[in-house]
Amino acid sequence: MARDSTLVAFFLFLASVLFFIPPIDGNDPLHVLCPPEKPNSTFGSPFRNNLEQLLGNLASSTAKTGYSGSSAGDGNGQVFVQALCRPDVGGSACGDCIRIASQEIMSKCNKTDADIWYDYCQISYSYSNFSSAMTYLGKYPVSNNQEKNVSNPDEMNTVLKKLMDRLRSEATSASSVFAAGRSKLSSQEHVYGLVQCTRGISGNDCNTCLESASGDLATCCSAKQGGIVVSRYCNVRFELDRFYNLHSKGLGKARMILLVTWILAGALLLSLGVCVARQRPKRITTGDEDKDENVLLQELAKPDELSVSKGDLEYCDDMLVMDLETLRAATANFSLTNKLGQGGFGIVYKGILPDGNEIAVKRLSRKSWQGVEEFRNEITLIAELKHKNLVRLLGWGMDGHEKLLIYEYMANKSLDVFLSDPTKSSQLDWRARYNIIDGIARGLLYLHEDSVPKIIHRDLKPSNVLLDTDMVAKISDFGMARIFSERQNVANTRRVVGTFGYMAPEYAMEGQFSAKSDVFSFGVILLEIISGKKNSGFYLTKRASSLLKYAWLLWNEGKELEFLDPFLLKSFPPADVRRTVQIGLLCVQEDPAGRPLMTDVVVLLESGPAVLSQPKQPAFSVGRDIPLGRLLEPESSCTDNVTASTMSPR
Known part of the structure; x- marks a missing residue:
């Protein structure tokens, strides 16, 4: 009986993997973007009427193919709308999500240019054609800050990068410009990822957008158990639990055949007993998603590229050299409230020293050879550049993998x-x-x-x-x-x-x-x-x-x-x-x-x-x-x- 129960549970698990269908999206969007009005735009009656007309037909048109782009009106009343659903959700879930998003974007944003993102869909509208300016502008939903930190952020950063690179390559060559998959994180865990572009852009533009979004994702969230970066033209996401549907076409004839096959296979498994499972040979993997972490690290950079010794930097006598604890205290332990900006090599935080002086601290990515090169070159080259119209590098700090650069603080930002x-x-x-x-x-x-x-x-x-x-x-x-x-x-x-x-x-x-x-x-x-x-x-x-x-x-x-x-x-x-x-x-x-x-x-x-x-x-x-x-x-x-x-x- 115990063996039968084990196999029944195993069968139900496999069936759930095959036929997993995500729940319908809720009413709370991931993010809403309502930028300031352009000088030559007017959210008047013609614009609003045309927008309401397009949004009213959006759910039905998008549910059929997962994407819809249309326009209406002319002059100041002209409006362009595009909608996108994830291909791994069915037409019904897509339509429901678009319907909710259409209502929410009208109620939350009375502007001539707006975007709204949900788990399963997104809508953008504008007074100008979307193809006129393919500018990447990544946004970070508040949900990113609610995730718990992972136990080994270095490992996550390495595996996540390999996964996103692979998915980006798959998406840019697919007609759906979408890809989802997983990579092995440890003996017991995987990291699951998803990338998607809107269908109105070229493969090169899609690749460019996904590269930027993946870089932002690694910067904001690689030390967490999940994260999302959204933009008008692409979005990326990862989680430690699978959040996407493995099959995107619904329960058609092929799936019904698979269902019957699984029922018969389940009965056969029950008759064979657990001994079959015990005799199964150990799986041998050759794909990127299950490579050993050490191999991934070796591919990322050579060992000598990741080394910087304090002895190499001792000659910088006129620069501040601070320990990690001092810089942690100055930035409130690198609090998000002190975050000034971020890029591919790290995040910049505002800091206040014990004497009251304000500084900007750049915390470099811990496993990036570019970050190491930046650290070395900033100190040995940029520190020598002294001019009133160049930002000054004041000093540095280093403790193990932590490499930090200290700049003068600029009160009026950029x-x-x-x-x-x-x-x-x-x-x-x-x-x-x-x-x-x-x-x-x-x-x-x-x-x-x-x-x-x-x-x-x-x-x-x-x-x-x-x-x-x-x-x-x-x-x-x-x-x-x-x-x-x-x-x-x-x-x-x-x-x-x-x-x-x-x-x-x-x-x-x-x-x-x-x-x-x-x-x-x-x-x-x-x-x-x-x-x-x-x-x-x-x-x-x-x-x-x-x-x-x-x-x-x-x-x-x-x-x-x-x-x-x-x-x-x-x-x-x-x-x-x-x-x-x-x-x-x-x-x-x-x-x-x-x-x-x-x-x-x-x-x-x-x-x-x-x-x-x-x-x-x-x-x-x-x-x-x-x-x-x-x-x-x-x-x-x-x-x-x-x-x-x-x-x-x-």
Whole structure:
């Protein structure tokens, strides 16, 4: 009888694995995103009526295929809607989830652009076409903070990365752009993962989005028992318990045949007895999901790549060297309330020292060879860069696997914060913005001309420009910077890293970079600062598809003042505005030879009225992020060493 009970339980377990169907989603969403309204958008009656019409038909249309995209109206009333369900849930569960989400997104967000995510579905609507700007913007549901920590975060981080890499590869080649699977975590445990993209994007865009989301997932949640990162174009998730359905097509004829087969097989198993199970040979595995942890660690990095000795760093006599306990106390044990930002190599926390001084502490990833290289290079190279327009590295701390970098604290965070928030943007008058532009220019000039060695930043963008209490601009994040020799002007790479929208065309398309690549990035930021608009999310589709094109059109028409941020209308000097727009357009010319050097830019910014050369048509780039995962790709031998530091101390 005991044997029969054991086999019955075993049979029921196998059946539940095969026919597991997830419950219907509840009314509480994972996350709702209602960004600030765009200046040229209006949530008026035409828009609302068209939105309600599309949402009303969304559940039925999405339940059939798991995806739906549609639009209605024109002009200010035009609205685009897309909905997505997980392929591992049935049409009924998909329809129910979309129906709930349609009601909730209307009640929670009266804006012209919104997203809502549930376990099994998501809905996005906007006044602009979704294909116009594929920008990754990951969000972390509150549920991530409620998970208990795992016993071995290092092991989890390694196994999770391998699992997400495998699932990403499977999803980008599948018609459903979806994949789910598991990897062995220990002799008794597995980690289960799921990745998915919306079906309206290309395989390359899907891969880019999933790389970014997987990197964020590892940063936020690899030490926990589960986590989710959601975005408009993709989402990723993992748990220690299986949360997805192994079969996605419902109980059709094939499944009914399987059900009958399982019943017969169960009867046969009962007659054979438990001795059959005892005689079963030990399973031999060869797949990635069951590789030994030691093998995974060996594949991740060579042992010598993971070592940094304190003796290598002792010569830094003018730097703070702090023990782990002091930094734990300063950051309230790396509390989430003190979190300032995060990236592929670690998280940055605000800290307060016993003497009251504020610092920013970057806690590097514990099993990342990039993080180790960043730690070494920040201390041996970046620490030597001292300029009022560069963020200073103050010191370091190391204890076992813990590697921490200490920066000066920047009270006003990043320039990106001001450009993204109309309320904060209104606080910057023309003089403040002009000083920020001049500060960035001087910082780049130091890197290109005055520092030894010469450094090309390669990832200059508003989020990497920090602002101190006096709104002095300081360039940060040298994770993608490259060293140039004194006589070197240009280098090539097969590993293009950075952010589209700020990358020079010769770098984005051909892998060629130089000081002129940084000049291009500077030009984009300059135009963003004076217009109050971001190139990476430009929506003025009637006249121009990018901020650079918009600036070019207005300049050609002699209407530069229309390019100005409306908040500056009371404080701008017209001559300075025209000259600054012209400098920005000179910096973003498609041909690097036509762009000025930073020496010339600083002179032009400070010399007052001057005769400037006429800019040619700029490169019309749009915004899309390249995730830090691309750093794992090999680089050509013709380039110098990479410095690695991806998180800014904000």
